[in-house]
Amino acid sequence: METNESLAYIAGFFDGEGCVMVSDSKGRCSTITIQFTNTNLDVLDYIANLLEGSRIYSQKRYGRKEIWRLVLSSSFAVDAIELLLPYLVVKKDVAKLALEFYRTCLYYRRVVVDEAELILRRSYAKRISDSNKSIQVYGK
Numbered sequence: 001m002e003t004n005e006s007l008a009y010i011a012g013f014f015d016g017e018g019c020v021m022v023s024d025s026k027g028r029c030s031t032i033t034i035q036f037t038n039t040n041l042d043v044l045d046y047i048a049n050l051l052e053g054s055r056i057y058s059q060k061r062y063g064r065k066e067i068w069r070l071v072l073s074s075s076f077a078v079d080a081i082e083l084l085l086p087y088l089v090v091k092k093d094v095a096k097l098a099l100e101f102y103r104t105c106l107y108y109r110r111v112v113v114d115e116a117e118l119i120l121r122r123s124y125a126k127r128i129s130d131s132n133k134s135i136q137v138y139g140k
Helices: 003-019 041-048 074-087 091-105 115-134
Strands: 018-023 030-036 054-060 067-073
Touching: 003 018, 003 030, 003 041, 003 074, 018 091, 018 115, 030 041, 030 074, 030 091, 041 054, 041 067, 067 074, 074 091, 091 115
Parallel strands: none
Antiparallel strands: 018 030, 030 067, 054 067
């Protein structure tokens, strides 16, 4: 069970080591994905135990420490964003944009997406991607 303290910790970790994305499946820009990346598996295991739907993947790098990625997608990502939102600082705006994408794209699970819906989804995907790139560290 998550507490305010643990959610604040996870949000702070996400502000520094996390990313919000719109995953593109078959050109449909179809789902929200959030990802935490770190070389410390213990901290990602801690987070995974608190956020339902978490999956952890490893990436081995020649001559360097192994990287671990904790990934949540679709409704699991949305649930996590909603839990963390009150505590986010740096990534609060991109998290809000991701929730807006999820709620606005009405035909979210449709296999066939019309051109207008695809344009809408791609515009959200671009705005989310641009938001990730434009995040500035406060005070620098």
